[in-house]
Amino acid sequence: MRSLIILAAALAASPAMAASGPFFSLHNTNFVVLIAFLVFLGVLVYFKVPGVLGGMLDKRAEGIQEELNEARKLREEAQSLLASYERKHKEVQQQADSIVAAAKAEAEAAAEQAKSDLKKSIARRLQAAEEQIASAEASAVREVRDTAITAAIGAAQDILAKQMTAEKSGALIDASINEVKAKLH
Template sequence: MALDNTFFALVGLILFFVLIAYLKVPGMMGKQLDKRADNIRAELAEAKRLREEAQALLAEYQKKRKDAEAEAAALLAAAEREAALLTEEARQKTEEFVARRNALSEQKIKQAEADAISAVRTAAIDVAVAAAEKVIAAKSDKTTQTALFKDAVSKVQSRLN
């Protein structure tokens, strides 16, 4: 039997396998693989927990967003109601103001009419007195004038007392 390179390669391979078995390399590899599998499982569990946490946060924020939208809608509705009330109040106040102004204007017009009528009456009385004075002066003599004057003075005194 000739010792060729194939024989030495076979012996080296067997020694390699024996050395690997002696150093417990398959066990160490198994432990490393198990450790890596455990790490992967832990990472997957952590990822699942984080995902569930993220979904819970998402649901919470969606609920808060809906609540905020509802509150904003309620605030908007309240603001619209308040604006409508303010508009109605302003309209009523404007109408009342216009009515008061009209009443005041009518009152001023009536007062001006009364003043004008009074002025016309006063002027008419003055003109009538002047005309009567001229007519009486033209038609009466001194004794009649004195009698009329005394009669007028007595009437004034009786009215004053």
């Protein structure tokens, strides 16, 4: 109502009022337009158009609010899904890191085991080689000793054969027989 009064006052103070002739006449177009406008506003108020428009605007605001709430809800769900995927990604990354670390540790342990086995194998082979060398050395010493004994026996035979006479031979045989008798009885 207050707005209608202000509107009427604004129209009353218009330059049209300064024109010649009475303002409140049906021949004055400004007056006719003013009356038509006021009737139009009255019809709008009578049919409660401002309330309907307000209701429509309220419904639209409620729809927008519902959409905002739904969007907020979807955003929260998306954030929770993102957090979940990031957690899973971190867990998978940690598992991958632990698998890599375990594989490195196993590889290092296998390398150390291989080194240890290689050292043991080398030690066994060195021991076997030393034993073969010792055996070959002992065999060579035996062979040299046997050869030396054979040579000494041969030389002693030659010397004894040259120095041996029948008398000496008989005396040695008798001495050997006496010695065997003494040992047997």
